[in-house]
Amino acid sequence: MQLIECPWCGPREEVEFHYGGQAHVAYPAEPAALDDREWAEYLFFRDNPKGLFRERWSHAAGCRRWFNAERDTVTYQFTRVYTAQEKGPVVR
Amino acid sequence: MPEHPDFLWRSPEPKKSYDVVIVGGGGHGLATAHYLAQNHGITNVAVLEKGWLAGGNMARNTTLIRSNYLWDESAGIYEHSLKLWEGLEEDLGYPILFSQRGVLNLAHTLQDVRDSVRRVEANRLNGIDAEWVEPDEVRKICPIVNTSSDIRYPVLGATYQPRAGIAKHDYVAWGFARRASEAGVDLIQDCEVTDFLREGNRVVGVRTTKGDIACGQVALASAGSTSVLTDKLGLRVPIQSHPLQALVSELLEPVHPTIVMSNAVHVYVSQAHKGELVMGAGVDSYNGYGQRGAFHIIERQMAAAVELFPVFARAHLLRTWGGIVDVTPDASPIVGKTPYDNVYLNCGWGTGGFKATPGVGWTFAHTIAHDAPHEYNAPFTLDRFVTGRLVDEHGAAAVAH
Ligand SMILES: Cc1cc2nc3c(=O)[nH]c(=O)nc-3n(C[C@H](O)[C@H](O)[C@H](O)COP(=O)(O)OP(=O)(O)OC[C@H]3O[C@@H](n4cnc5c(N)ncnc54)[C@H](O)[C@@H]3O)c2cc1C
Numbered sequence: 001m002q003l004i005e006c007p008w009c010g011p012r013e014e015v016e017f018h019y020g021g022q023a024h025v026a027y028p029a030e031p032a033a034l035d036d037r038e039w040a041e042y043l044f045f046r047d048n049p050k051g052l053f054r055e056r057w058s059h060a061a062g063c064r065r066w067f068n069a070e071r072d073t074v075t076y077q078f079t080r081v082y083t084a085q086e087k088g089p090v091v092r
Numbered sequence: 093m094p095e096h097p098d099f100l101w102r103s104p105e106p107k108k109s110y111d112v113v114i115v116g117g118g119g120h121g122l123a124t125a126h127y128l129a130q131n132h133g134i135t136n137v138a139v140l141e142k143g144w145l146a147g148g149n150m151a152r153n154t155t156l157i158r159s160n161y162l163w164d165e166s167a168g169i170y171e172h173s174l175k176l177w178e179g180l181e182e183d184l185g186y187p188i189l190f191s192q193r194g195v196l197n198l199a200h201t202l203q204d205v206r207d208s209v210r211r212v213e214a215n216r217l218n219g220i221d222a223e224w225v226e227p228d229e230v231r232k233i234c235p236i237v238n239t240s241s242d243i244r245y246p247v248l249g250a251t252y253q254p255r256a257g258i259a260k261h262d263y264v265a266w267g268f269a270r271r272a273s274e275a276g277v278d279l280i281q282d283c284e285v286t287d288f289l290r291e292g293n294r295v296v297g298v299r300t301t302k303g304d305i306a307c308g309q310v311a312l313a314s315a316g317s318t319s320v321l322t323d324k325l326g327l328r329v330p331i332q333s334h335p336l337q338a339l340v341s342e343l344l345e346p347v348h349p350t351i352v353m354s355n356a357v358h359v360y361v362s363q364a365h366k367g368e369l370v371m372g373a374g375v376d377s378y379n380g381y382g383q384r385g386a387f388h389i390i391e392r393q394m395a396a397a398v399e400l401f402p403v404f405a406r407a408h409l410l411r412t413w414g415g416i417v418d419v420t421p422d423a424s425p426i427v428g429k430t431p432y433d434n435v436y437l438n439c440g441w442g443t444g445g446f447k448a449t450p451g452v453g454w455t456f457a458h459t460i461a462h463d464a465p466h467e468y469n470a471p472f473t474l475d476r477f478v479t480g481r482l483v484d485e486h487g488a489a490a491v492a493h
């Protein structure tokens with residue numbers, strides 16, 4: 001089990017957290033303008049990189065707040081956590 | 093355990109070019125190669141495997157085979173597969189230890205009961221063997237299940253598919269490999285596909301760690317790693333790769349006569365031929381390519397298993413491991429053509445594709461040979477996520493697998 005750093009509470013055990021999938025997937029700015037393919041992209045298609053991934057986590061059994069993290073999907077190591085207001089790191 | 097010969101397949105150097113290149117030497121890739129040769133006479137085929145033959149999910153899964161899915165589309169392909177399993181040993185001329193010992197899918201709440209009965213009726217309409225059984229019958233089929241009413245998730249009954257079963261996964265892979273190799277298919281291990289050589293809307297070759305290989309058609313059967321390859325093609329697929337773990341106990345006397353699965357407490361158990369209890373749970377929540385998972389998943393799964401099977405309390409856990417499974421939003425696979433003229437996709441089987449091995453090999457081979465989907469994989473297109481014709485088996489087909 002690994003420790004995950006909540007931006008508000010500090011390091012806590014993994015079991016306290018809930019995974020929320022890819023971060024920075026914005027709700028369409030003009031929903032009415034989207035065609036079926038664009039809706040499908042928004043609803044169903046997510047990146048699935050082997051390596052660094054920016055994703056959402058919630059500290060479900062703690063402060064219950066959502067935050068973002070950058071994590072390596074091969075080592076599972078968290079390389080950065082940041083609040084939803086902060087801009088994400090650029091993944092190379 | 094039957095003895096097997098030393099060499100089951102040839103290990104040739106790759107040729108410069110093949111009619112069909114299959115990426116991924118797991119069960120699906122090997123079965124596809126076998127049926128390409130056997131059903132369609134297409135033998136100028138290579139199966140390229142980055143690791144060792146069938147060392148991916150094929151070697152890591154808990155081998156549960158059943159066809160009691162809810163939707164007609166799923167019933168079609170999984171039942172086609174189950175029928176092939178029933179004749180596979182003869183077809184391959186190789187033991188696969190297919191044991192039709194049945195599966196119980198337990199219901200623990202009134203809603204579980206209703207959903208289960210609905211699924212039994214749907215299965216029967218599709219000609220699939222299915223029964224609803226009450227707790228006392230559950231006890232007769234599998235005496236070690238805790239059917240007392242004072243546990244947190246009491247067993248209110250179960251669906252039962254008697255034709256469900258398990259098979260020895262390695263032997264299945266080796267059986268397909270041997271037949272494909274005999275037919276002239278080149279099985280090339282230690283050969284990772286790293287990129288594609290494209291000309292317009294066609295892929296004319298693959299770049300591999302053993303050099304470039306030209307091809308007439310390319311079929312992807314690379315399970316949890318599909319996105320890594322489709323990213324190279326600029327093709328977006330609605331897949332998330334997750335770690336999925338399994339574990340086995342030490343060898344025990346036969347105690348567990350059937351397969352038992354529970355959606356609510358999320359554990360599934362069967363007893364392997366040698367005697368290990370083979371167990372699994374759900375996927376780890378996060379994306380992962382690491383072929384290992386988190387320990388707390390195992391802890392929870394063990395707690396569930398011991399409550400359902402009190403006799404397990406003294407069993408020792410021997411080994412745990414993980415695979416990478418490719419999960420789609422509707423928990424159904426993606427099989428068929430792609431926007432490329434000659435690239436075919438087989439992925440998204442998630443946690444339940446072992447049971448489909450012969451069935452998908454059969455229909456995928458048909459799709460490649462005819463450049464058109466087989467009736468059983470026709471519903472599982474990539475564009476169903478755009479058209480909205482999902483085959484939503486999440487929660488419908490009982491727990492994963
Ligand atoms: C723990 C666990 C339990 C499971 N339990 C069940 C079960 O009880 N019942 C069931 O029906 N299903 C089960 N599954 C799911 C099942 O194992 C998979 O759905 C199925 O094996 C996928 O098809 P495959 O056999 O071809 O995949 P794999 O065996 O994973 O084959 C894909 C192959 O592609 C290779 N590959 C990937 N990328 C490349 C590349 N770039 N170049 C060359 N080769 C590449 C990989 O090395 C791998 O060998 C389970 C899975 C896991 C992990």
Ligand SMILES: [Zn+2]
Binds near residue numbers: 007062
């Ligand atoms: Zn917190």
